[in-house]
Amino acid sequence: MSALKDVKKVVLAYSGGLDTSIILKWLQTELNAEVVTFTADLGQGDELEPAQKKAEMMGIREIYIEDLREEFIANYVFPMFRANAVYEGVYLLGTSIARPLISKRLIDIARDTGADAIAHGATGKGNDQVRFELAAYALNPDIKIIAPWRDWSLKSRTDLIDFAEKHQIPIPKDKRGEAPFSVDANMLHSSSEGKVLEDPWGEPPEYVYQRTISPEQAPDQPTTIEIEFANGDAVALDGEKMSPATLFAKLNDLGHDNGVGRLDLVENRFVGMKSRGVYETPGGTILLAAHRAMETITLDRGAAHLKDELMPRYAELIYNGFWFSPEREMLQAAIDLSQRSVEGKVRLKLYKGNVIVSGRESEKTLYSDQLVTFEDDQGAYDQKDAAGFIKLNALRLRTLAARDR
Numbered sequence: 001m002s003a004l005k006d007v008k009k010v011v012l013a014y015s016g017g018l019d020t021s022i023i024l025k026w027l028q029t030e031l032n033a034e035v036v037t038f039t040a041d042l043g044q045g046d047e048l049e050p051a052q053k054k055a056e057m058m059g060i061r062e063i064y065i066e067d068l069r070e071e072f073i074a075n076y077v078f079p080m081f082r083a084n085a086v087y088e089g090v091y092l093l094g095t096s097i098a099r100p101l102i103s104k105r106l107i108d109i110a111r112d113t114g115a116d117a118i119a120h121g122a123t124g125k126g127n128d129q130v131r132f133e134l135a136a137y138a139l140n141p142d143i144k145i146i147a148p149w150r151d152w153s154l155k156s157r158t159d160l161i162d163f164a165e166k167h168q169i170p171i172p173k174d175k176r177g178e179a180p181f182s183v184d185a186n187m188l189h190s191s192s193e194g195k196v197l198e199d200p201w202g203e204p205p206e207y208v209y210q211r212t213i214s215p216e217q218a219p220d221q222p223t224t225i226e227i228e229f230a231n232g233d234a235v236a237l238d239g240e241k242m243s244p245a246t247l248f249a250k251l252n253d254l255g256h257d258n259g260v261g262r263l264d265l266v267e268n269r270f271v272g273m274k275s276r277g278v279y280e281t282p283g284g285t286i287l288l289a290a291h292r293a294m295e296t297i298t299l300d301r302g303a304a305h306l307k308d309e310l311m312p313r314y315a316e317l318i319y320n321g322f323w324f325s326p327e328r329e330m331l332q333a334a335i336d337l338s339q340r341s342v343e344g345k346v347r348l349k350l351y352k353g354n355v356i357v358s359g360r361e362s363e364k365t366l367y368s369d370q371l372v373t374f375e376d377d378q379g380a381y382d383q384k385d386a387a388g389f390i391k392l393n394a395l396r397l398r399t400l401a402a403r404d405r
Contacts, residue, residue, distance in 0.1 A: 004151065007144055009034045009115040011106050013132070016051025018171060020121045022160055023148045024058055025167045027119060030152070036062040036113050040102050043069045043187025043245070054170075064109055068101060069187055073244035076101055076323075077188055081287055082232040082342075083307065083335045084295075085315040090265050092281045092288065093318050094189025099128060100323035103135035107143060117144035124150040127270050131321035138324035181208060187248055189261075189281040200266050200276045211252065211280035215259035215353030222351035223258055224358070227251075227290045229346070232339030234287060248283050255282020258350035270320045289355040290346040297365045298342045307338055 010027050014020045014037035027033050037055045041048055048065050055063045076097050087093055106118040118136060122128035124147070133145050154160055164171050181195045192208050206214065228236035237247050255261045261282035269275050295304060310331055317328045344362025348355055370380045 004031055004117075004144075004146060007031055007033050007117045007146065009036065009113065010117045010119050010146060011036045011038055011110045011113065011115045012119045013102055013106060013121065014039050014051060014055060015046075015121070016048075016054050018160065018164065018169070021054060021058070021169050022154075022163055023119065023121055024055070024060070025169060026148055026152060026154075026163070027146070028059070029167070031146075033117070035060055036064065036109060036115055038064040038066070038102075038106055038109050040105060041065070041067045041069060042072050042098055042101070043249070044185040046185075058169075062113055064105075066105065068105070069245040070243060072098065072101055072187060073248050077248070077284075078233045078244060079332060079336070080318060081284070081291055082339050083311055083314045083331070084288060084292055085311060085318060086288070087315045087319045088265075088267055090263055091267055091279065091319075092189065092263075092284045093315060094186065094279060094281055094284065095128070095184050095191050096131060096319045096321075097188065097323075098186045099131035099321065100135040103132050104139060106132075107136055107139045110140070110143065117146055119146035119148065122147065122149065125271065125273070127319070127321070130270055131323075134321040135324050183210070185210070187245065187252070188284050189279055191277050191279045193275060193277040197276055197278060204264055204278045208278050209262065209280060212256050212262055212282050213259050215262075218257070218259035218352045222349040222356070223254060224347065224349050225254060225286075226345050226347050227287070228344070229291070229294045230343045232291070232294075232336070232342040234290070248287075251283030251286050254350060255286055259353040260350055260355055261285040262353065286348065286350065286355050289357060290348055291342075293346045293348075293357040293360050294342055294344055294362070297360055297367045298344065298362050299338060300366065303338045307335065310334065 010031070010033045012020065012024055012027065012035055014024065016039065024035055024037065027035050037051075037060050039048055039051045052063055052065055080093060080097055085093055087096070109115070110118055120129070120132045122132055129147055129150070133147075136143055136145055154163060161171060163169075181192045181197050184191045190211050192204075192210075196202070197204060197208065226238050227234050228239075233244070234247055235241060237250050242250065261280050261284065263279040263281065265279065266274055266276045299307070314328065314331045314335070317323070317325060317331070322328055341364040343364055344360065346357060347359035349358050350356075368380075
């Protein structure tokens, strides 16, 4: 705490909610620091004007509110989806991938405003503190980082509310009691954790879900769509070219209406504990299925299999907060190289929570119906060659068997 007393100006990642409003006031009163607020629009769906008004009410002179949706999808989400990145087999990294962009802007704004520190509202138990801070240090090794949840004496919801009332910070009525669960959201996903979700045996209440209708309530007829790819990125939906964020928003709507993208998981946090959460990634679930289908006809077997070997390591780097690390950038370069011929169209059916691939085509296809046909292939493949192929591959197995017989 004593090291923080030298801080004069802080850029705070500010949502406008109760917790970050309390952090704002704590920075002003306990550290006597000038505060700059930064609120990022990542497609979380919240109205941002109240955050600005609340910051103004609390005496903030420098308020940054930025629409980062296009940058988020184009420069963070799409590169990650080129890798088909999934953490522990199921998690599409919706929270993880948003943190490096927020940290990048915090560092940029600190430089532009002459601030000597940044601050965030992540707790000392979660992954986000690691992600925010690793990204920040990678971009500015000298930056001071303030994490009030690790430094202040406030330990409970009651402490927070008492602090808020003492400093006349407005408290929404639903925040006066224990919140049923905590929510983080952006254009890629929403995640809900804690309270009613802490028991991994308990089924999530339906009211937890925000981005999708239940599969049971989805239409009885499938919705058919076509996604077009270029260089591994989605560029058009049903024949209409769109910007990355516009296209992704459309996929989110389609996923919502068909009950696509719900996930109930227990994950291993980087800090060491297991955490149960309910995640919704409607558009991302559709995009992942479509991208993998596009790769099946455009990627060589060796490249495709190597990508699948690299993917868990790549996903873990993002989950753990190493987006700006040299190893992630090295992997990204290899992944992007593999995507040069990943272009064409994929047709999918969305039906009651399912994403069903029903067709794929590409001018760069490696699929040859002449090679795989059961009819006369006119000499394209000599089946007699397979005998030698099998014998060579069986040589070591036959040698082992002969020894051990």
